[in-house]
Amino acid sequence: MSKWFGVNETTVHNWYKRDLDLAAFNRKLIDKEGSGDYVVIFDPSYLPKSGKHTPGLGYYWSGQAGAVKRGVEIGSFAVGGDAGHHTAFHLHAELTPKSEDLKAKGENLMDHYVSLVKKRKEDIAHFGGKLACDGYFGVSTFVKPVCKMGITLISCLKSNVCLYYTPEVVEGKRGRGRPKSKGAKIDWEKIDDKKLPVVQEDKEKRIR
DSSP: OOHTTTHHHHHHHHHHSOOOHHHHHHHHHHHHHHOOOEEEEEEEEEOOOOOOTTTOOOEEEEEETEEEEEEEEEEEEEEEEETTEEEEEEEEEEOOOOOHHHHHTTTHHHHHHHHHHHHHHEEEEEEEESOOGGGGOOSHHHHHHHTTTTOOHHHOOOOTTTOOOOOOOOOOOSSSSOOOSSOOOOOSOOOOOOTSOEEEESSSEEEE
């Protein structure tokens, strides 16, 4: 390597002694090679693993197997939705602690996922401020803290979701009590087109 780099061996040794911030390195690489049209994707991934001393070894959900299996899990962030390259660039991955370790800290799995998003908050803002997750994360314990960070979350709603219209603004003298924090409950069979207007529609989808 010294021969190829044109530097002496001591310099190469010193380079390898340094810690490399891979997330910062990947961020610079994406800035250089990406198209600029981004959305950050977060998805925990199960990896089969065994052994008595493997860090983070526990039981996790495997989407491919459709079951809980013994192994490890990584919370992976990628900068995807890159319309210019039709691909996703890896940004960062972190090992998920086993349930016993989370319990000892007074946390659950969703708390851990929220903490991962918080760690990557600046990176998400740098790449457009949008975070895409699958339907597992479409719950208030994830949605509320992530949105409070100023991040726009793109996910799926649960089949039993309960949504409300934005409360109407009352002009003039208001009655007693605090202002309403939510409007009427949304009836999916009779949606109010004035409050949730259709902005795009085709044979496959309707966007409000």
